Amino acid sequence: MTPTDPRRPWGFDTAQIHAGARPDPSTGARATPIYATSSFQFESAEQAADLFALNDLEHHTYTRLSNPTTAVAEERIAFLEGGASAVAVSSGQAANTLALLNLLRSGDHLVSSSHIYGGSSNLFARRFSELGISTTFIDDIDDFASWRRAIQPNTRAVFAESVGNPLGSVLDIATVAGIAHAAGVPLVIDNTLATPYLLQPLRHGADIVTHSTTKFLSGHGTAIGGIIVDGATFDFGAEPDKWPGFTFPDLPHEAQGYWARFSPQKLAYALRLRTTVLRDYGPAPSPFNSFLLLQGLETLSLRVRQHVTNAQRVADFLHAHPQVAAVHYATHPHSRWARRAAELLPRGAGAIVSFEIRGGGAAGQLFAESLRLFSHLANIGDVRSLVIHPASTTHAQLSPDVQRRGGITPGLIRLSVGLEDPEDLIADLEFAFAAVQHLPLTQTA
Ligand SMILES: Cc1ncc(COP(=O)(O)O)c(C=O)c1O
Structure with missing residues (x-):
């Protein structure tokens, strides 16, 4: 125990x-050693x-x-x-x-x-x-x-x-x-x-x-x-x-x-x-x-505190952006879950900020590949900022109906906001919005 x-x-x-x-009983090693043994x-x-x-x-x-x-x-x-x-x-x-x-x-x-x-x-x-x-x-x-x-x-x-x-x-x-x-x-x-x-x-x-x-x-x-x-x-x-x-x-x-x-x-x-x-x-x-x-684990709370600060900054930026149709971040005042988040998540809603870009699936995919500081990959929770377009990747194996029921729209983009300077993250997002600005609006997000 x-x-x-x-x-x-x-x-x-x-x-x-x-x-x-606890210190290793045989050597006194203070950090937990790797017990690389099968048996x-x-x-x-x-x-x-x-x-x-x-x-x-x-x-x-x-x-x-x-x-x-x-x-x-x-x-x-x-x-x-x-x-x-x-x-x-x-x-x-x-x-x-x-x-x-x-x-x-x-x-x-x-x-x-x-x-x-x-x-x-x-x-x-x-x-x-x-x-x-x-x-x-x-x-x-x-x-x-x-x-x-x-x-x-x-x-x-x-x-x-x-x-x-x-x-x-x-x-x-x-x-x-x-x-x-x-x-x-x-x-x-x-x-x-x-x-x-x-x-x-x-x-x-x-x-x-x-x-x-x-x-x-x-x-x-x-x-x-x-x-x-x-x-x-x-x-x-x-x-x-x-x-x-x-x-x-x-x-x-x-x-x-x-x-x-x-x-x-x-x-x-x-x-x-x-x-x-x-x-x-x-x-x-x-x-x-x-x-x-x-x-x-040793730095979990420190990292999560900074994730939350950065994610809130990014959510505010996205909410004010004309190319964004909706922002999903629970502690944001416009979120459907804002009241419950205030009660259950008093320290914040974490690092995942999703949003719907105007322009549908094509805009979503182009936006994800236009970011430079956000790494375009399938993961969340890294110190680095990450981005993915769920409808064509993590949720692509689900039928369009199941995607819709889970709220995965064609223009949805998921960000995992990392620990970089928030100004640098916002500048990167601005560059990517500029890259998709002239795309024809074939689908609405
Ligand atoms: C909420 C959640 N549960 C489970 C998993 C699966 O975890 P892993 O990729 O470590 O197998 C993921 C992966 O993205 C996840 O986001």
Whole structure:
């Protein structure tokens, strides 16, 4: 467990540096070393058997299941999110896949917001449906009657992004959590865009939180990764027949399921995730990437504060620009989500600013390739500013109808505002607007 100071609880800035870390017991190394080893030697045959039987949860066996470098990142992010424990995986995509496959099996049903990353929409609509898991998408995240109506007897999870990619929509987490809980299912929240510095979904009623650590948590754009944090708030024992993966033994010769055995330590969901779903599907993080993640985490709040300042400047500039039809940034006074953002995101709405350029798809694509300081690429959350045209890239695999339902219009442009001087960013945007100014207005944005 994280050695917090009993004299005084840590603030966020302290925890992002210290939570989960301790000097290396064998060398005294103060920074967390990279434990570049696939396996860990057993002290005895008895210890080996105990590790495989999950009687020993302290030591490591094999880096596909756990690793000391990765464990520090897990403990730190669980602490920052206010969770009970966390499991790191190899990508944000793996985080959402495994978080949900720990709850869903063939024949089950998922309710999901449509205001989500295109890769998550694809995962649910295509891959999950191939596995026999169906999904109902909610287009208007504020239409709570439609969330309620979407629940079916076989629904086993509700999923949404706290701040949606790319439109920056802000979910009423407490209300959607209430709907999920009334139906006896957990709420899983992808908190990638907000980060725990801006919003902690578990404190608003979510049960499980996921991240693409590729983005703001790392911040340097060098390592793909993901993590699942469990709040240990959902009671899988309340309706035992509904959750056979937790309430029945995984193997016929075992006496108990994960719920009976590990819920007293608040480890049932996370340990099942690690020792069945991660073990069997296998997307483990590399300890080197966990080390890179730790370097980023140490400065998370400082970076996010500057991201927010710069993003607000860019949103104001865009709002006043004649070639812009609409700006999507939740704390902007004209945003549909401004009131909720003021309540849930008092430190700001993050770095993602999306807007609709007049001139439709052609203008959007030309604008993205005309920027010089903003890198034209598929990522967010880097210290560098980034740009993409979602309709022709991240969301291109979705049908035009699904794109429209998720608010992905042809002229939509997504910016991930970095940490450069805001004046330089605004000058770059001005050059790109000039480049598309004379394009014929073939489509309206
Ligand atoms: C909100 C969100 N969730 C999940 C992912 C997937 O993460 P990764 O690219 O690390 O697999 C992304 C990637 O853009 C994302 O934006």
